[in-house]
Amino acid sequence: MKQKKDITIVGGGLVGALLAIYFAKRGHKVKVFERRPDPRKTSVYAGRSINLALSDRGWKALRDAGLEQEIKRIALPMYHRGIHQPSGEYVRQPYGQPGQAIYSVSRGGLNIALLNAADAFDNVELFFNRKCVEVDFQTTEVKFLDSSSNEVVVKSDYIFGADGAFSGVRGEMMKTDRFNYQQEYISHGYKELNIPAGPDGQFLLENNALHIWPRKDYMLIALPNLDGTFTCTLFFPFEGEYSFATLTDAYTARKFFQENFSDALALIPDFENQWQQNPVSSLCIIRCYPWVRNQTALIGDAAHAIVPFYGQGMNSGFEDVEVLFQLLDSQSNWDKALDEYQKLRKPDADAIADLAMRNFIEMRDLTADPKFLLQKKIEARIQQKYPDLWTPLYSMVTFSHIRYSEALKLGKIHDQIMESIMNRPDIHSIWESEEIENEIITKLKAIKA
Amino acid sequence: MKQKKDITIVGGGLVGALLAIYFAKRGHKVKVFERRPDPRKTSVYAGRSINLALSDRGWKALRDAGLEQEIKRIALPMYHRGIHQPSGEYVRQPYGQPGQAIYSVSRGGLNIALLNAADAFDNVELFFNRKCVEVDFQTTEVKFLDSSSNEVVVKSDYIFGADGAFSGVRGEMMKTDRFNYQQEYISHGYKELNIPAGPDGQFLLENNALHIWPRKDYMLIALPNLDGTFTCTLFFPFEGEYSFATLTDAYTARKFFQENFSDALALIPDFENQWQQNPVSSLCIIRCYPWVRNQTALIGDAAHAIVPFYGQGMNSGFEDVEVLFQLLDSQSNWDKALDEYQKLRKPDADAIADLAMRNFIEMRDLTADPKFLLQKKIEARIQQKYPDLWTPLYSMVTFSHIRYSEALKLGKIHDQIMESIMNRPDIHSIWESEEIENEIITKLKAIKA
Numbered sequence: 001m002k003q004k005k006d007i008t009i010v011g012g013g014l015v016g017a018l019l020a021i022y023f024a025k026r027g028h029k030v031k032v033f034e035r036r037p038d039p040r041k042t043s044v045y046a047g048r049s050i051n052l053a054l055s056d057r058g059w060k061a062l063r064d065a066g067l068e069q070e071i072k073r074i075a076l077p078m079y080h081r082g083i084h085q086p087s088g089e090y091v092r093q094p095y096g097q098p099g100q101a102i103y104s105v106s107r108g109g110l111n112i113a114l115l116n117a118a119d120a121f122d123n124v125e126l127f128f129n130r131k132c133v134e135v136d137f138q139t140t141e142v143k144f145l146d147s148s149s150n151e152v153v154v155k156s157d158y159i160f161g162a163d164g165a166f167s168g169v170r171g172e173m174m175k176t177d178r179f180n181y182q183q184e185y186i187s188h189g190y191k192e193l194n195i196p197a198g199p200d201g202q203f204l205l206e207n208n209a210l211h212i213w214p215r216k217d218y219m220l221i222a223l224p225n226l227d228g229t230f231t232c233t234l235f236f237p238f239e240g241e242y243s244f245a246t247l248t249d250a251y252t253a254r255k256f257f258q259e260n261f262s263d264a265l266a267l268i269p270d271f272e273n274q275w276q277q278n279p280v281s282s283l284c285i286i287r288c289y290p291w292v293r294n295q296t297a298l299i300g301d302a303a304h305a306i307v308p309f310y311g312q313g314m315n316s317g318f319e320d321v322e323v324l325f326q327l328l329d330s331q332s333n334w335d336k337a338l339d340e341y342q343k344l345r346k347p348d349a350d351a352i353a354d355l356a357m358r359n360f361i362e363m364r365d366l367t368a369d370p371k372f373l374l375q376k377k378i379e380a381r382i383q384q385k386y387p388d389l390w391t392p393l394y395s396m397v398t399f400s401h402i403r404y405s406e407a408l409k410l411g412k413i414h415d416q417i418m419e420s421i422m423n424r425p426d427i428h429s430i431w432e433s434e435e436i437e438n439e440i441i442t443k444l445k446a447i448k449a
Numbered sequence: 450m451k452q453k454k455d456i457t458i459v460g461g462g463l464v465g466a467l468l469a470i471y472f473a474k475r476g477h478k479v480k481v482f483e484r485r486p487d488p489r490k491t492s493v494y495a496g497r498s499i500n501l502a503l504s505d506r507g508w509k510a511l512r513d514a515g516l517e518q519e520i521k522r523i524a525l526p527m528y529h530r531g532i533h534q535p536s537g538e539y540v541r542q543p544y545g546q547p548g549q550a551i552y553s554v555s556r557g558g559l560n561i562a563l564l565n566a567a568d569a570f571d572n573v574e575l576f577f578n579r580k581c582v583e584v585d586f587q588t589t590e591v592k593f594l595d596s597s598s599n600e601v602v603v604k605s606d607y608i609f610g611a612d613g614a615f616s617g618v619r620g621e622m623m624k625t626d627r628f629n630y631q632q633e634y635i636s637h638g639y640k641e642l643n644i645p646a647g648p649d650g651q652f653l654l655e656n657n658a659l660h661i662w663p664r665k666d667y668m669l670i671a672l673p674n675l676d677g678t679f680t681c682t683l684f685f686p687f688e689g690e691y692s693f694a695t696l697t698d699a700y701t702a703r704k705f706f707q708e709n710f711s712d713a714l715a716l717i718p719d720f721e722n723q724w725q726q727n728p729v730s731s732l733c734i735i736r737c738y739p740w741v742r743n744q745t746a747l748i749g750d751a752a753h754a755i756v757p758f759y760g761q762g763m764n765s766g767f768e769d770v771e772v773l774f775q776l777l778d779s780q781s782n783w784d785k786a787l788d789e790y791q792k793l794r795k796p797d798a799d800a801i802a803d804l805a806m807r808n809f810i811e812m813r814d815l816t817a818d819p820k821f822l823l824q825k826k827i828e829a830r831i832q833q834k835y836p837d838l839w840t841p842l843y844s845m846v847t848f849s850h851i852r853y854s855e856a857l858k859l860g861k862i863h864d865q866i867m868e869s870i871m872n873r874p875d876i877h878s879i880w881e882s883e884e885i886e887n888e889i890i891t892k893l894k895a896i897k898a
Contacts, residue, residue: 174632178687178731182631183623238627282627 004028005334006156008142010132011035011163014107015300015317017114019162021065022325024121031154032118033130033144035163040112050192051223051231052110053078053210053311054103055398061318064325067117074109076224077101082209084263092209093376096399097383102210102311104223132168135159137176137293142169158334159296162317165286167302173293181288186307186357188218189244189282190235193274195267197228204267205230212363213261217242219364220261232264235364238282250275283307285353291342295335299324304349309360310397316352316404320345351404355397355411375422378431379414382440389444390414417443453477454783455605457591459581460484460612463556464749464766466563468611470514471774473570480603481567482579482593484612489561499556499641500672500680502527502659502760504847508552510767513774516566523558525673526550531658533712541658542825545844546833551659551760553672581617584608586625586742591618607783608745611766614735616751622742630737635756635806637667638693638731639684642723644716646677653716654679661812662710666691668813669710681713684813687731699724732756734802740791744784748773753798758809759846765801765853769794800853804846804860824871827880828863831889838893839863866892 005028009016012034023030054062054075062068079101083091095102118124127144130152134143141155161169173179198204203224205211211222211230217237222230237243247253250272257265265271286305291298300317323345327337362372382390393411396402402410417440421427430436454477458465461483472479503511503524511517528550532540544551567573576593579601583592590604610618622628647653652673654660660671660679666686671679686692696702699721706714714720735754740747749766772794776786811821831839842860845851851859866889870876879885 178634180633182633184629184631185627 005158007031008033008154008156008159010142010159010161010169011167011300011302012111012115012126012128013162013164013300014111014114014314015321016160016162017111017118018061018065018318019160019299019321019324020118020124020126021067021114021121022321024118024124025065026329027123030118030121030124031127031156032124033127033132033142033154035131035168036128038115038126038128039108040115050107051104051225052107052314053223054105054110055311055315057312057319057322057401058315059103060401061322064322065117067113070117071105071110071113072103074113074226075103075105076226077103077208078210078223079208080210082206082211084211084213084261086215086260088263091373093373094380096395100395100399101208102398104210104225106225107314109226132161132163132172135161135169135172135296137172137296140295157295158338161296161298161302162300163302165284165301165305167298169296170288170298170302173288173290173296173298176293179288179290182286184285184287186283186285186360187237187239188235188360189238189280190233191244191275191280192278193232193234193268193271195222195230195232195264196269201228203228203230211264213264214364215260216365220264221363222264230267232268235360238280244280285357287350287353289342289346291346292338295338297324297338297341303345304353306349306353306356307360308356309363310352310356312352312356312397312404316349319348319401348404351408352397355393355404355408371422374428374431375418378421378436378440379418381432382437385437386441389441413444413447417447454607456480457482457603457605457608459591459608459610459618460616460749460751461560461564461575461577462611462613462749463560463563463763464770465609465611466560466567467510467514467767468609468748468770468773469567469573469575470516470563470570471770473567473573474514475778476572479567479570479573480576480605481573482576482581482591482603484580484617485577487564487575487577488557489564500553500674501556501559501763502672503552503554503559504760504764506761506768506771506850507764509850510771513771514566516562519566520554520559520562521552523562523675524552524554525656525675526552527657527659527672529658531655531660533660533662533710535664535709537712540822542822543829545848549844549848550657551847553659553674555674556763558675581610581612581621584610584618584621584745586621586745589744606744607787610745610747610751611749612751614733614750614754616747618745619737619747619751622737622739622745622747625742628737628739631735633734633736635732635734635809636688637684637686637809638729639682640693640724640727640729642681642683642717642720642727644671644679644681644713645718650677652677652679662713663813664709665814669713670812671713679716681717684809687729693729734806736799736802738791738795740795741787744787746773746787746790752794753802755798755802755805756809757805758812759801759805761801761805761846761853765798768850797853800857801846804842804853804857820871823877823880824867827870827885827889828867830881831886834886835890838890862893862896866896 007023007028007030009020009030009032012032016032020030020032059068062071080095081093083093119126129147130144132142133145140159141153142159144152146152161167163169174181195204205222207224213220218235220232220234222232224230239245247256253275254271284305285307291303299320306313324341327340328334331337379392383392393407393414396407421436421440456472456477456479458469458479458481461481465481469479469481508517511520529544530542532542568575578596579593581591582594589608590602591608593601595601610616612618623630644653654671656673662669667684669681669683671681673679688694696705702724703720733754734756740752748769755762773790776789777783780786828841832841842856842863845856870889
């Protein structure tokens with residue numbers, strides 16, 4: 001096979017654009033086909049502004065593409081969770097060690113930056129309004145429809161399906177024998193609401209925090225945007241006493257917000273309007289396997305869509321790209337590399353899918369729980385004293401490159417240890433004692449041995 | 450809504466045809482659209498003869514349709530498992546009480562009988578070579594392509610997707626929001642082989658048994674056909690040391706059969722030819738929910754495809770029809786009846802999916818195990834003495850109309866009790882004792898209390 005290859009990337013979203021850059025830097029000839037119009041020319045996020053939390057895995061993949069500094073300029077660090085208790089109390093809970101942060105970025109802004117970076121390569125061509133309707137896994141050909149419904153067939157050496165949760169490439173794989181697939185919608189959906197900037201463009205809530213209003217069965221969150229606004233997202237059940245099914249009109253919704261999120265409501269002047277205009281979106285977990293059929297591979301959400309509660313959807317997709325290129329760069333047999341990629345990455349995709357659902361429970365249920373906050377303090381203390389022995393699960397996922405599957409495994413061990421520690425009736429008075437410290441470390445060493 | 454309704458049934462297989470008969474008997478106007486050609490005119494089962502085991506749930510649904518006697522004429526009772534041990538020993542293990550049997554029927558023959566019965570109604574129209582390509586759940590319209598690729602749109606009051614494991618109607622539901630779906634291929638596939646009849650048309654194996662050659666990781670089974678032949682099915686892993694991947698040629702396959710199934714091999718004169726000609730098919734479990742979108746409902750394999758190891762695929766589909774009509778017959782609000790149908794039936798579909806996988810392990814693993822055979826004897830004895838207290842799981846599933854979900858629950862209780870009984874070191878000598886009997890009954894009563 002020739003040294004430089006023809007690559008077709010289906011999907012020009014975040015992962016597709018980054019993937020194009022990785023291939024382009026290595027001299028391959030890349031064509032990217034995106035179903036939607038060019039986001040640099042038209043707004044494509046009707047009623048959903050969507051911001052994402054970039055963390056270490058995502059940054060690493062961007063750094064390897066030479067984009068870290070550029071993206072940092074459109075990202076806002078969030079150093080802690082800002083928890084708005086039902087009592088009105090506001091509690092800060094650091095995400096990690098001092099200086100560690102996750103970064104709020106706009107999905108649209110990041111996508112545009114990545115598309116521009118890809119477009120700057122001579123060996124990258126971008127096509128928009130191209131819908132993937134057929135993939136031939138034998139001949140490595142993809143058929144697209146353009147905006148006038150003309151058929152275009154593209155043949156290349158390798159095809160990558162980076163076309164998101166509702167991937168057309170995956171849809172074609174589903175027609176092949178022995179393709180395992182699951183789409184699972186969770187009980188909750190979401191609606192976005194916007195908090196405008198203050199009179200002088202200033203932030204009306206603390207801007208270096210991810211705000212959470214945890215309310216057990218549901219929660220509101222808010223992430224800062226560059227322009228001084230916040231994007232709020234209400235995660236709320238579809239059915240039940242308090243649900244999208246019962247908050248049918250803006251008046252009822254306002255009353256509900258008044259009772260549950262009065263401080264947020266006070267910052268949304270046109271609440272009724274937003275409530276009526278903005279859609280309710282559902283949340284889906286997608287699992288499938290295999291990810292590779294001959295010379296066609298799935299990547300990012302197309303291979304593993306997860307719920308957003310760990311802020312790892314994009315980060316895991318970016319890490320897919322990085323892991324893929326570790327394998328492609330180290331051997332000449334790409335077919336073998338693709339097989340290794342799917343085998344290596346599948347357990348990590350499954351792990352982050354599980355972790356994200358766990359974090360939903362934690363965010364809406366537990367951040368309001370004083371015992372949970374104490375546990376986090378104990379864990380942070382142990383981490384500081386024994387950094388080689390104890391990294392909290394959240395930090396492993398967010399601020400490290402430990403495999404997700406490994407992080408999940410270690411996290412379960414931590415849970416087990418902390419459960420017995422937190423069950424001590426005197427834990428509130430002795431949490432900083434040497435006794436507790438020794439107990440944790442002894443248990444940890446016993447398990448690891 | 451008018452009293453008599455227009456019904457569109459997508460799929461003219463076993464469940465579709467039976468469903469048509471149920472609706473027709475009640476005076477509704479039924480149109481059935483089948484993707485394949487009319488099986489009464491052409492053979493549609495290339496390389497797969499497929500026979501099925503009809504049991505009590507299936508018979509009940511056929512009885513209610515007035516078809517029991519007719520179908521009995523094309524069905525062969527199998528009263529026991531005929532187990533071909535690796536040692537060459539042949540062991541009979543009754544399926545139930547004396548007289549109880551499951552019945553071998555040809556899928557093709559049964560389908561033809563049901564289509565003829567449906568066709569006999571003036572208010573049923575059958576269409577073949579009609580592929581469902583689109584469903585509009587708002588207008589209750591289905592678009593079909595005929596064999597010349599002409600589009601036909603059919604509007605009706607209700608649509609039923611009885612179009613099997615790879616249902617087109619379900620494919621359309623998958624495009625609607627919050628539709629949960631899973632397709633899971635198991636590690637094993639199958640290949641069919643035929644044992645011809647003897648010189649005078651006689652059966653070359655015992656004809657009132659379902660023959661099993663259990664070999665732990667794989668198994669061969671054989672079911673009798675009306676013409677004196679047997680259809681053998683080899684259930685075999687796709688990958689691994691002994692697998693479809695390694696038995697690549699007929700010579701290697703013959704050698705393997707000689708070592709593992711020599712008595713069966715001796716009855717297949719053209720083994721090499723069959724091995725090469727007959728395809729390897731995969732086995733898929735399909736779960737989804739909801740089953741109903743407005744006036745469109747899924748039924749049978751379209752709603753819940755399972756593995757064949759409990760012989761309940763068709764039976765559960767037929768029971769779907771019966772349960773559906775219990776609900777439709779008892780109320781005028783069909784939309785409500787459809788919602789009740791999906792809520793009632795989903796847990797039973799999940800249960801039989803699990804039970805069928807469990808029975809795979811049991812069939813290939815345990816039927817060769819003397820301890821398992823002893824356990825079956827003890828259970829049969831308890832059942833005979835305490836018929837109101839103890840029905841073995843297999844009998845609940847096969848010879849009763851207890852909900853599958855209930856059977857699974859009770860089966861787990863039985864497992865728990867029998868585990869401790871079978872762990873007694875002296876069980877072989879005292880299995881018929883009053884002590885064992887009392888222990889089982891006491892435990893059972895304790896759990897049920």
